[in-house]
Amino acid sequence: MSKLEILEAILSPVVEGLNYECWGVEYISQGKHSVLRVYIDKPDGITLDDCTLVSRQLSAVLDVEDPITTEYTLEVSSPGVDRPLLKLAHFEQFAGHNVQLRLKMPFEGKRKYSGIIKGIEGEDVVLVVGEHELLLPIESIDKANIVPQFD
Known part of the structure; x- marks a missing residue:
């Protein structure tokens, strides 16, 4: 499995368990400036509170699972109107x-x-x-x- 597939396998069930759709996961490896971006969605749209809730849950799971051993920034976001097509x-x-x-x-x-x-x-x-x-x-x-x- 690739790093991205491992991350999706760990993070998607957490997002879906919170009643959101896990639109996709992106991992951009750039040394100390690496970014783990998780896109969440739901029929009536995503708010900042939704992103905060999911971010806290994902942070806890990532701390336990530790799939990324280097420094990175976790971003949780709506796919937006210019949504990425990942699958x-x-x-x-x-x-x-x-x-x-x-x-x-x-x-x-x-x-x-x-x-x-x-x-x-x-x-x-x-x-x-x-x-x-x-x-x-x-x-x-x-x-x-x-x-x-x-x-």
């Missing part, structure tokens, strides 16, 4: 929405794409960019965020 299910849920994404390696000479999520096929995200449809393996996507639409 294949997120891309399926947000089919029809605009997205900006960055690939780990260039595809057709580019790493950054903007388009509309058509859906998923197996382990691939189907992205419509202009007149073209791209099939992008989920493991090739480094970062993806919904582009908010305001009417």
Whole structure:
């Protein structure tokens, strides 16, 4: 299991036990400036009190489990309107929405794409960019965020 998979396995049940959805976990390893970011969600939105409650519970579990041996900052946050898409299910849920994404390696000479999520096929995200449809393996996507639409 990767570090991220271990963290998700430890943290998701805690978040869900508090009646929130664990939207996702990000771990950015940067020495003393490492960040463990946990996104939580619920149907009527997230407040600062929600983040504080979850943060306290996660801190206690992380102190006991100690999956990160170096210094880090724990951040608990709402995914927001420009929510990150971290799992294949997120891309399926947000089919029809605009997205900006960055690939780990260039595809057709580019790493950054903007388009509309058509859906998923197996382990691939189907992205419509202009007149073209791209099939992008989920493991090739480094970062993806919904582009908010305001009417």
